[in-house]
Amino acid sequence: MEPKKIITNVTMLVKAECIEQVLPLAKATREQILLEDGCETFILNRRTQEPNTLVLLAIYKSEQAYVWHNEQTYVKDFFAFLNGKLAGPPIVDYLEEV
Numbered sequence: 001m002e003p004k005k006i007i008t009n010v011t012m013l014v015k016a017e018c019i020e021q022v023l024p025l026a027k028a029t030r031e032q033i034l035l036e037d038g039c040e041t042f043i044l045n046r047r048t049q050e051p052n053t054l055v056l057l058a059i060y061k062s063e064q065a066y067v068w069h070n071e072q073t074y075v076k077d078f079f080a081f082l083n084g085k086l087a088g089p090p091i092v093d094y095l096e097e098v
Helices: 016-034 063-070 073-081
Strands: 006-013 039-046 053-060 091-095
Touching: 006 063, 016 039, 016 053, 016 073, 053 063
Parallel strands: none
Antiparallel strands: 006 053, 006 091, 039 053
8 A cells, every 4th residue: 555645735924024035945945855755746836916925835755754854954944944934823734635
């Protein structure tokens, strides 16, 4: 039986005065995440009508790959960098492929 994929959709509202600081690190972190063996997809999006809202769509091959991803220094560093730069906590939705 194939391992169950982990699919996440993360929405983050970045404070307007911080978006230009956050975007370069978000893009650099995305490039590192795309190199992970267990990452199938990682798409960094920005809402057209709300350019300070970032939406991340990620698909990991398994729960083990997702756990490993969350333990990486660059992921922890990115979320630490966001401290004080978001208008609220990130909203994480876990999705299921149908």
